[in-house]
Amino acid sequence: xxxxxxxxxxxxxxxxxxxxxxxxxxxxxxxxxxxxxxxxxxxxxxxxxxxxxxxxxxxxxxxxxxxxxxxxxxxxxxxxxxxxxxxxxxxxxxxxxxxxxxxxxxxxxxxxxxxxxxxxxxxxxxxxxxxxxxxxxxxxxxxxxxxxxxxxxxxxxxxxxxxxxxxxxxxxxxxx
Numbered sequence: 635x636x637x638x639x640x641x642x643x644x645x646x647x648x649x650x651x652x653x654x655x656x657x658x659x660x661x662x663x664x665x666x667x668x669x670x671x672x673x674x675x676x677x678x679x680x681x682x683x684x685x686x687x688x689x690x691x692x693x694x695x696x697x698x699x700x701x702x703x704x705x706x707x708x709x710x711x712x713x714x715x716x717x718x719x720x721x722x723x724x725x726x727x728x729x730x731x732x733x734x735x736x737x738x739x740x741x742x743x744x745x746x747x748x749x750x751x752x753x754x755x756x757x758x759x760x761x762x763x764x765x766x767x768x769x770x771x772x773x774x775x776x777x778x779x780x781x782x783x784x785x786x787x788x789x790x791x792x793x794x795x796x797x798x799x800x801x802x803x804x805x806x807x808x809x810x
Contacts, residue, residue, distance in 0.1 A: 657747065661751065664701060668687075670723065673715070692740075693737045714762075715762070758797060759795050760794065760795070769801075
């Protein structure tokens with residue numbers, strides 16, 4: 635059974651991807667692709683959402699194929715955080731049955747899934763980004779995660795943190 639993890643404001647939610655309908659899966663996949671593309675695209679290159687979101691509703695399989703192609707062009711720029719996003723997108727796509735992976739139009743409900751997933755992903759960060767944002771060492775951030783002193787979830791070998799939580803340095807936790 636495939637489980638998708640979503641971190642939202644101090645709570646970890648798991649959603650069984652198998653219980654998502656076709657529209658939700660396509661919407662979530664394009665949201666993950668969009669966040670990933672924003673991290674690796676070239677300066678001045680338009681985002682995936684602006685290029686493909688409208689097409690997703692009418693030709694979803696073709697659009698996901700194009701999104702995948704656009705992302706693969708930038709694969710050499712993928713770091714650990716980008717690989718997590720790529721894996722998340724791949725898991726969602728892999729859970730779309732072959733019968734559902736067609737160009738049959740989606741209902742407008744895919745947009746709800748797109749925007750909800752987009753919101754979640756825009757509010758998480760890895761330890762490298764947290765270290766830069768908070769002015770702390772990355773190893774120290776990882777220790778805070780392990781000790782439960784910051785809101786974080788371990789996905790595989792990577793800690794994912796809530797961007798909206800206060801800086802632990804300012805909240806009274808001292809770096810040792």
